[in-house]
Amino acid sequence: MKNLFTTSAALLFATTAIASGPGETHKGGTAFLGNGVFTYEVFEASVAHADLEGCPAQFDPEAVFCRLTxxxxxxxxxxxxxxxxxxxxxxxxxxxxxxxxxx
Structure with missing residues (x-):
């Protein structure tokens, strides 16, 4: 079973391959990923999710934040x-x- 991240990442990285340049936005609202980095800005605009108050214990709450899909x-x-x-x-x-x- 494919998970949401694998599917989303594959689509985003495939889109990056045909981009004119990193960070560009073209007609139709396509956001190309600079250096292949999936940022929160792109996630927030494109993935239905819920905000979480905390993260799994292995992560430093001072350094990271989490979202749930x-x-x-x-x-x-x-x-x-x-x-x-x-x-x-x-x-x-x-x-x-x-x-x-x-x-």
Whole structure:
């Protein structure tokens, strides 16, 4: 089963391959990823999600923030850096069920 991140990343990176240049926006609202970095700005505008108050324990709450997506029978926690353009650092996957978010 493909997860949301793999599908989204594949589409975004495929789009980048035909871009005129990094960071450009063209007619139709296409945002090309500079250096292939998936930033929070692109995520916020293009992925339906819920804001989380905290992140999984392995991440420093002073350095990152998290967002949640649901796809099929899985929950996906996207971990973004507070630094710079707020790049995506990690994606944690959880099976849906009682107490699926252990943080």
């Amino acid at each position: 649901l796809a099929g029978d899985m929950a996906h926690v996207f971990v973004f850096s507070y630094n710079g353009d707020q790049p995506l650092l990690a994606v944690k996957h959880y099976e849906l069920g009682d107490g699926f978010l252990p943080f």
